[in-house]
Amino acid sequence: MHVFIMVAGVFTGAQVWEETAARLVAAGSTVHAVPLTGVDPARSAHPGHVGLETHIEDVIAAIDAVDATSGQEIVLVGHDYGIHPVLGAADRRAERIARVVYLDCGMPQNGVPALAAVPDQVLRAQLAERAEAGEREGVLAPPGLDEWGRWGSTADLDEVTLKRLTDLAAPQPLGTLLEPLRLTGAVAAVPVSGVLCARNGASIDLVQRLVDFGDPALAALTEPQVSFFELPTGHWPMLSGPAALADVLLRAAAGEGHRLRPAGDGAPAPAHLRPFPLDVPELPRDRQGHVDLYVPDGDGPRPAVVFVHGGPVPAGARPSPREWPALVGYARLAAAEGMIGATLDHRLHDLSDYDRAAADIAAGVELVRADARVDADRIALWFFSGGGLLTTDWLARPPAWLRCLAASYPVLAPLPAWGLAGSRFHPARAVEQAGPLPVVLLRAGREAPEIAATVDAFVTAADDCAAQLELIDVPNGFHGFETLNAPEETIPALRQAMRSVVTHLTR
Template sequence: MTEFVLVAGAWLGSWAWDEVVPELQAAGHGTHPLTLSGLAEKQGIPAGQQTHVQDIVDEIERLDLRDVVLVGHSYSGIPVGQAAERIGDRLARVVFVDSEVPVNGAAFASARLAAAIAENGGFWAPLTAPDCDGQGLTGEQTARFVGGSTPHPGATLTEPAVLARPLGELPATYIKCLLDGPEPNDDVAELLKSERWRLVEMDTGHWPMFSQPVELARILNRSAAES
């Protein structure tokens, strides 16, 4: 049985996977949606980027999970990519859902975003409904996303990633959501040259766990079968 560890992107908690989890469970898999420190029900917990990496590693080790498919969406691809190499042979596959990827020694935040975070008390402010236009979300789905979002701890975005080996060595699937841009970014495009990485496209926006949860679960199930 595959164990899915699901980590949503900026501003979100484990609740973001509520419509994906039943589909994975129906296929016989274990599911472990995770809220990172400082977000959702864990607001108020201080967090830097390595805190989030450790959150993921600790959860896998605490539950003694094996045959892990580690799923990172958006921002969370950065801590997920680092955690994936730290859990050793517990990892079956890592799946990046329209996500950023860690680059050793580099931070996620641009100078402009870092300045905005500093001006907002050290947090990245959540998106508003107009920010979600064109992403394939219904009005109800947008309201759910915006209503559930919480400010994102800024240090997780401004601290650099730490990788011990090339990310392209990991078995990985990258899911590109086409409404958020037709092509992966340059870092992802380079990684997709690895024979261990594969690309899957979804005709939806940046938050497929809301806009197309059943199709996303199908892709995750196929990824588990390839592990």
């Protein structure tokens, strides 16, 4: 027998759990949806008296109300902001908790307030300014009907359900977002499950890729007591798919779920460290700052192709992206075509780093152009994966020396959970300003749906403005197809794309 104690996210109270709770009860479980002070009508309070600690006490009270001698196992479920009070309570009652379920949320750390998890970066900065100005006792108004997308994907919420979410929403006391979470470390011993909502931009495959980069901070996710589930819906699964969510919660409580593969230790090579599928000349690298050049023999100057990795990639990832086999393979392939191939590192370590990464790329391109072996008037840029958002500046203001822009399996609009809706990084909006700039787009046929949707939007926008777009499809290609698919499925597309880029550089 399990007791599910469920804590809702920002602006939402206990009522959002009604359908999910009913299904859990029908399956024989006990459910307590915790009414949060200052948010739920059942527990009204002056906002100035409500902080994260208040909500932690609300959850502790629900835990303590469960008879410790009943033999029932307590499973704490935290959605969105709700994971903060859940962890705070679990840390103080670790011996009572059988499992913590992270429902489409981040991984809060000791000493960090929930403000750090607010997805919209513009709004997060505004709240930080309010806090610095001493405004800590007010409230944050709930989103209007058309504003929920700033807080997560509304995928699969019909108009009636979205209106219900809006009608139930309540102001969020600022103190709950600004007060740091304090943990002793006791909660680290409690088994955990993560439930990822794919249409909000998270997936098990994505988390595995992050682990494969070797970031020590993520190593704990590969422990045997950690499991993962994935739901093909948006950020509010208790409303968009309560039956599926209830099933996942029951399975999590039973200790089921997907286990992540540890990085290294005899595990198969991760995708980013597998060999490039084409035989290319073993040219040495010539390191120039944060750029590596691969220069063919012969006289110059020559056109150059600069390859821009995706991300985010943890700061401590080794080898760094410019040394990954696929990126080096692309650069050497360009050299085999008589071009200078260049790879670079940029500091896209977090979703908040796109501005910094854009500056790193611009500086790296100038390093390439300044090299005497390079024809500074004939440059192509080639972007990958999450680096696709970084095409924006080059599409919006293409310099005369930029002869071609290419992208492989790119993300071409911010995903809902990335918090970049108010940023400048929207390639689909920028393409109308690209003018005659040739764009070569390699499209993965088996791309994740949420990424594929951004590519479709870009292609539509490019068609609408008659942009010079060439599409090259890899019908069975996965995201990162160079090292994931069989060579015979990818090599024709790679050769075609490189020939197109070289043609644009040599006209």
